[in-house]
Amino acid sequence: MPSYKLTYFDARGLGEAARLLFHLADVPFEDFRVSHDDGSWLKIKDSTPFGQTPVLYVDGQAIPQSAAINRYLAKKFGYAGKTAEEQAWADAIVDQFKDFFYVAMRPLIVAIRGGESEEAIAKIRKEVFLPGRDTYFKILNDILEKSKSGFLVGDGLTYADLSVADNLTTLEKNGLANLAEHPKLAALREKVYTQEKLKAWIASRPDTQF
Amino acid sequence: MPSYKLTYFDARGLGEAARLLFHLADVPFEDFRVSHDDGSWLKIKDSTPFGQTPVLYVDGQAIPQSAAINRYLAKKFGYAGKTAEEQAWADAIVDQFKDFFYVAMRPLIVAIRGGESEEAIAKIRKEVFLPGRDTYFKILNDILEKSKSGFLVGDGLTYADLSVADNLTTLEKNGLANLAEHPKLAALREKVYTQEKLKAWIASRPDTQF
Incomplete structure (x- = not known):
């Protein structure tokens, strides 16, 4: 090895x-x-x-x-996914987080770390972060809605589940999402974190x- | 098919x-x-x-x-690359453009499309775009410096070459880079665009x- x-x-x-x-x-x-x-x-x-x-x-x-x-x-x-199509979907889900991060999450982090006023931060949170997060969560929810396994791709765990689960933890730890309001996302994370x-x-x- | x-x-x-x-x-x-x-x-x-x-x-x-x-x-x-390691490198080079785009290029585009003042646009170009572009170009140059094939990964063309070549065209078409100043990058694009x-x-x- x-x-x-x-x-x-x-x-x-x-x-x-x-x-x-x-x-x-x-x-x-x-x-x-x-x-x-x-x-x-x-x-x-x-x-x-x-x-x-x-x-x-x-x-x-x-x-x-x-x-x-x-x-x-x-x-x-x-x-990585069991078929070429599953692999592409795992890749796509991972990249979707990157888009969400750059478009919606990073501007908020930059504003907070840059010492912007509370008002400016609240504006970015409301106008940039929250709409981006809600769009991203809807995508994940729609995928999980159709999933028979409870995982994001196919019938087993892929690296997309790992990335998403841990990113959800980061959002929650930083007051950017409350998973209690998103039971499907909470269930996905639970499924990942309780892997033997x-x-x-x-x-x-x-x-x-x- | x-x-x-x-x-x-x-x-x-x-x-x-x-x-x-x-x-x-x-x-x-x-x-x-x-x-x-x-x-x-x-x-x-x-x-x-x-x-x-x-x-x-x-x-x-x-x-x-x-x-x-x-x-x-x-x-x-x-x-996609001939070995697992070549595939990972092709993937990494493609993602590096995405980082460059989001961190350096998108803020400039947003400022221009948002109708910011010429002064504000010039400031973003100088302080955000150009440093990001130069860092990104250095990465590509360093890779091509070591390449024996003139391609970005291994001894043949991968999808990373295609993405990078066409992104270079976009930068040039929008006055964001002059490839005459970057002979290795120009040569890569030429190599891609002249594929039979x-x-x-x-x-x-x-x-x-x-």
Whole structure:
């Protein structure tokens, strides 16, 4: 088996789906966490392919970009979708979050971190974030409505379920969604988090805001 | 062979890489173009999986999201990368453009379309767009520097080359880059556009701004 090292920040964020895939598949990996604060990120930044994290090192060979990493591992471990069409749908669902993040979530984060006024933040939340979130949640709900398995694609778990479930946690932890109001999404996350191979990790993983 | 229909706007944008893949592979498809102006987009919007284009219909079954569509076709037609690692790199390069688009290019487009002042547009161009473009171009240049084939991944053409080549055209057509200053990128585009199977399409396709 190759040696795997995942380099990312001490956050779930763009790195957690890969970690979940390793745990699901019972494949050992180095969970290497860098930080802005202690300089450990800047020390390795230039050695990464795109100057970004996450990076997955497979026997030392680097693979950048979170979705590419997750898809690579999902294919290796059997969580990419069972047919070409299922694979495309898993990919599409993962990319839909990226669109939602960039169009609706990032402007809010930028406003908050940029120290904008409470009024300006409230305006962005109302006019940009909430409509984007509601559109995104409707897409997920429509998919789950038609699902016979309770998973997002086909009759089994794919890496799309892992990404979506953990992104829902991030939204909830930051006061951006209340899953009690979205029972289908809550049920999906529960289904993911109670996978036998994931339970121990979910219970013991670092509790980070993002 | 299944029947393929690609629904997108009358633009290259997020639809052109799929069209290039069909032409490369000599596979017939319906190039269905909708418009905001004549209401044809609104008429079908609710029938699309995510309320967005592009959508690929394979024997009537819908696949949404451009990268998912392109990857699906690339796998079918043999342009997804030859190994698991090459596939991951093609995916990563395609996603890197998406990051660049959202972080650097979209704010400029939003400012221009939103009728911001010339001063405000110049500020965004200088402080957001140009640094983002230069970082993105450096990534592509670094990859091409090490490439023995002149392609972005491995020793042959992948769907990443198609996406990148056509995105370069969009940047140039909109005064956002001058490829004469980036010979490696210009050479990559030339290599793509002069593929025997693409020449006729490139010469005859609708000449759109985006």
